[in-house]
Amino acid sequence: MPDSIARHVASPVDSVETELVAVLVSVTQGQPRVLTRDCSQALPAGPFESSHRSLQAGLRAWVETQTHHPLGYVEQLYTFADRDRANLQGQRIISVSYLGLTRESPKLDDESVGWQDWYRYFPWEDWREGMPAMLNDTIMPALQAWSCDTSDAIGGDRQRRQRVEYTFGQDESSWNEELVLQRYELLFEAGLVPEAKRRESALPAPLVPGEAMQHDHRRILATAMARLRAKIRYRPVVFELMPPSFTLLQLQQAFEAVAGRNLHKQNFRRFIEQQTLVEETGQMTRGTAGRPAKLFQFRGDIMQERAIAGSKLPLAR
Amino acid sequence: MPDSIARHVASPVDSVETELVAVLVSVTQGQPRVLTRDCSQALPAGPFESSHRSLQAGLRAWVETQTHHPLGYVEQLYTFADRDRANLQGQRIISVSYLGLTRESPKLDDESVGWQDWYRYFPWEDWREGMPAMLNDTIMPALQAWSCDTSDAIGGDRQRRQRVEYTFGQDESSWNEELVLQRYELLFEAGLVPEAKRRESALPAPLVPGEAMQHDHRRILATAMARLRAKIRYRPVVFELMPPSFTLLQLQQAFEAVAGRNLHKQNFRRFIEQQTLVEETGQMTRGTAGRPAKLFQFRGDIMQERAIAGSKLPLAR
């Protein structure tokens, strides 16, 4: 096959359907939200049409049509085409997934579409109130059992145990909030999420808390969460999630909502100020408990610069 | 359009062709190489067929058939579907690009396929011998001119100048080796690469050194370089590029080849040793100039652990 490495011409038989899947994120009331459809069981998906200039343009087009809100930040996540993804005609589906950030909850046309707290699907990812109890109660025991069960182990159970230990750090300091996807995949492999049962019929294991989604949408959401948690640390993308003016605490809480863990208040302030990403509006909050806070806004001029440069954020470990 | 946000059924008209594009990288003789075809003017591309289990499986399949070499590390890069990408029938092409690392140059079936030094396409990215002269001689003057030319500027020239300054740091310390893609895009926008001319016919600007590629393959290569340069710093992926045993200097040179800049020798050694990613083989080099060096090999056991964990590498700034 001397020429098969060269550019090919596909037969029409192999043509596939392409869809765009969006993970739209906002933060309202200090809670991270994700836009869902089908009674919160799926992510919004739209067609990629020939009229679209590019994939990203296609995504922006139908999302903005739907939500009547501009999409601030958009980033391609991943492209999936696993064998079990096929439409009714048996045609293969390729899904190109995107992460999008939006400033606030838009009004939605459709009843079946709405914003959900993303920890609804990944309750073990929220460490803002400390380690979620379900980790010790349900998840870890189940994972221990799985990692000791050598009946279906290929690489031996030592490797499994190592992997469990690494992805699910046992305490506040060894928990890595960016491993959302790895943790989900581990739970999947261990047969602890309902999605895994769809393939292999009878796996005897207790299911773990957290709502499932259709197809592999929860996996896509995990990818998005991991990406955003990583990105938010070294790129000034939180801005896209904030209202025009805000206090430093509100900004911190947006961070914490996304990261799923708390930050040291004074250090956060120091960091934000030294980055000079924000400036005082001159106004203060009123009527809240405690000392009034200064209101800030983002510096549009600096923003563009940093949009390229990025800024590293110290998250409490 | 109340239902258009829901899962759609595509019309056959909108079906597209899907190809897989691979950026295969190896490091030989301290030089970073990339596998090319068509007289080094294009990246290898293969079809995505229904028989493939997944995109990545499809890629592995045809690459390994071709090169008879196992692909160590494979990572999805990006999916492109810009309007100008279309096949002869006018059908839209979606390209899913992958980065693959391989241990050494495989023997190739095909004459038109070969390994090229990747700096052939991006000569300004190689700072191992200090700042490339062409930056001062050709590139920067051309970019200055472009950033001052407000005739087609939308956001004003101040923003352009800022962008030029940031992406092309003027000295060793402000050069960010991970901005490969941003730099290429900037040159593209400024009309300084031949690819840009293919669209808009007559842009009066001197072209910049560096060989072009077909379609947007140079852009894909830039994406791969940027990704690899970023990844190599915090994930133990260099391993995939090394022979079974090597000296620490060889390991360092592999790093430097990819990063396009030099590392502080002693600090590199300290870093590698503290990571305990390698162990001595007990053998030494012989017949080389200078003091003989210990030979090392990677610790397979630790590798798996770190494959998840990653290790941060301090690159000289």
Next chain:
DNA sequence: ATTACTTATGCTCACTGTTAGCATAATTAG
């Protein structure tokens, strides 16, 4: 007003990782 409580904000100290050298060791080339 006084007290308790809450949030905002300023400052400092200890620790860690990184950068940049100096110094020494062990070879080969001549």
Next chain:
DNA sequence: CTAATTATGCTAACAGTGAGCATAAGTAAT
């Protein structure tokens, strides 16, 4: 035997980060 070359050990200076103490400025209740 000397010069050149590469390997390897060690450390001082510095920057960024994590954690806590202390103070300021409000609200709510007594």
